[in-house]
Amino acid sequence: MKQSVARVRLTAGRIESFACPPGKSQAFLWDTDAPALALRVTPTGRRTFVFEARLAGESMRIAIGTVTDWPLGEARKRAQELKRLVDAGIDPREEERKRQQQRAAEAAREAAEELTVRSAWLRYMEEGKPKRRDAWKPRYLADMQRMTAPGGEPKKRGSGLTLPGHITPLLSLRLSQIDEDRLTAWFLAESRRSKHQATRALMMFRGFLRWCSIQPEYRRLVSTEVAKGAAIMDNLPETKRRTDALEAAQVSGWWAAVAQLPNQVASAYLRALLLTGARREEMAALKWADVDFRWQKITIADKVGDTRTFPLTSYLSKLLQGLPRAKGSDGEASPFVFASASKTGRIADPRSSHERALATAGIDGLTLHGLRRSFSLLGEAAGAPAGAIAQVMGHRPSATAEGYRPRSVDALRPYLQRIEDHILALAMGTSSDH
Missing domain, CATH: 1.10.443.10 (Intergrase catalytic core)
Known part of the structure; x- marks a missing residue:
């Protein structure tokens, strides 16, 4: 509740000279230009602008900020904005909570937009698994690691350095960047190196996209259809059902x-x-x-x-x-x-x-x-x-x-x-x- 003090027109001098009386925990100096605005001072000398009003029969007090951070004119303007909300039957505190939630959601969306394929892929290798299986088979897991290897290592057989894995070029991209055009360009480029291995890499990446599509934090960023574009499907090698057996x-x-x-x-x-x-x-x-x-x-x-x-x-x-x-x-x-x-x-x-x-x-x-x-x-x-x-x-x-x-x-x-x-x-x- 407001303290019983006279209203004055707040000025820089009055703000600087106003002090908390001895024995009091706080003191208020109310403004005449913005009646809902007050200067609050504590025994330590801390000076803060506050807004006070009544909504639905209940008193509310909202801190605006310190006099160091808020010039007097800005504090009056903020108090008037809050007063308009109260007059309209809106609780400013609830509005602020909504704004904070919106800012947090927007920050989360922006962070998701920056999420790279690499970070999602690492989690996929850790948490993903094939259908009806408890974990990746060791050989398939090794293939996944080989497909995303950076390359540049001495070859175990022969001379020279290893080439990057076929999926490696995709790892530095943002997950939200994986669209049909970009994936098609990647597949065609990798196919020139090895069509069979590029196709195997594509199948692995399709599995990765399917997994992403059921993760709450990834599903908005991916589409499982991007790996099925006409340019990709037309360039897949013909698959033949194996029938080899000993006669x-x-x-x-x-x-x-x-x-x-x-x-x-x-x-x-x-x-x-x-x-x-x-x-x-x-x-x-x-x-x-x-x-x-x-x-x-x-x-x-x-x-x-x-x-x-x-x-x-x-x-x-x-x-x-x-x-x-x-x-x-x-x-x-x-x-x-x-x-x-x-x-x-x-x-x-x-x-x-x-x-x-x-x-x-x-x-x-x-x-x-x-x-x-x-x-x-x-x-x-x-x-x-x-x-x-x-x-x-x-x-x-x-x-x-x-x-x-x-x-x-x-x-x-x-x-x-x-x-x-x-x-x-x-x-x-x-x-x-x-």
């Missing part, structure tokens, strides 16, 4: 070439892929604890489920038992069946060994996944039911045409043994009657 006549040459590989672990690994139809990463991650030699069973981590268990056939059992029990850098026995000196401690990239065997056998274009297809086709030729083949390979019943009913390990055993016998007969060049 029956090729099994003998392939098997002999693989068996002769100097790397015993890679040799056994490749044959295990053909004999089980397992995915390459599933077999690479196989641990000794997952192989039950007593009850002749194997349990592997499944791509689409937790684990799956299938019979350990006779030849594969002997093949695995013949592998050396490798030791890690700590001198302890490696837990992995297909152990190696790689960072993961298990076989990392057997493609070079496989390519050497293919060259020896005179077979072109057979991928590691082609061995999985080969198992399926050779299994059919051996007379095994499609459901049994699909179950061993790790296909869900709902994903197969026959929608099979899962069999027990014992029920699968004769079928998987029949497939192994058929493959071995082809490998040894003998007839197989099934």
Whole structure:
């Protein structure tokens, strides 16, 4: 409430000479030119302009600022502005809160506009993940890091320095700058270097944009459609569904070439892929604890489920038992069946060994996944039911045409043994009657 003091016309001299009486916590000097404006003085000598009025029967007091920061004319003008709001039934304090919120929102928008692709990408690598998976696969994560590497490092093989990753040119841009024209120009430039790698980089970046589109702080800045412009789509390399697989006549040459590989672990690994139809990463991650030699069973981590268990056939059992029990850098026995000196401690990239065997056998274009297809086709030729083949390979019943009913390990055993016998007969060049 106002103190009972006489109103005066505030001047610089009166402001300077006005003091707080002894024993008082504050004193007010009210202006006649702007009746809602007062000079407030404390015992310490601090002088502040304040506004005071009544709204809806309640008194309010709002600090305008110190006399050092506010010239008297500006303080009167501010008091009159506040008085007009009060007369209109508006609480100036609420208006100020709204202005502060608007300023904060605008500052946030401006900060978001300055957000770079690099900062969002780093968070994407940390928090993003593929559909139905808990985390990135190590190999895909390594590819993401390679695609965004700055380059300029000595090459591990050959002379010279490494080139920047294909996504690297986008990292310095603001996220809000990624539009169709800019992304098209980037893709066409990277395609001149390597169309295949540029396409892979584009697919990675599409995944990044999809992730950004569901993040509250990023979704306003991106569009998933910018990576689907006509100029980009028209320049994508033609995709062909792989159908590579071993022909029956090729099994003998392939098997002999693989068996002769100097790397015993890679040799056994490749044959295990053909004999089980397992995915390459599933077999690479196989641990000794997952192989039950007593009850002749194997349990592997499944791509689409937790684990799956299938019979350990006779030849594969002997093949695995013949592998050396490798030791890690700590001198302890490696837990992995297909152990190696790689960072993961298990076989990392057997493609070079496989390519050497293919060259020896005179077979072109057979991928590691082609061995999985080969198992399926050779299994059919051996007379095994499609459901049994699909179950061993790790296909869900709902994903197969026959929608099979899962069999027990014992029920699968004769079928998987029949497939192994058929493959071995082809490998040894003998007839197989099934």
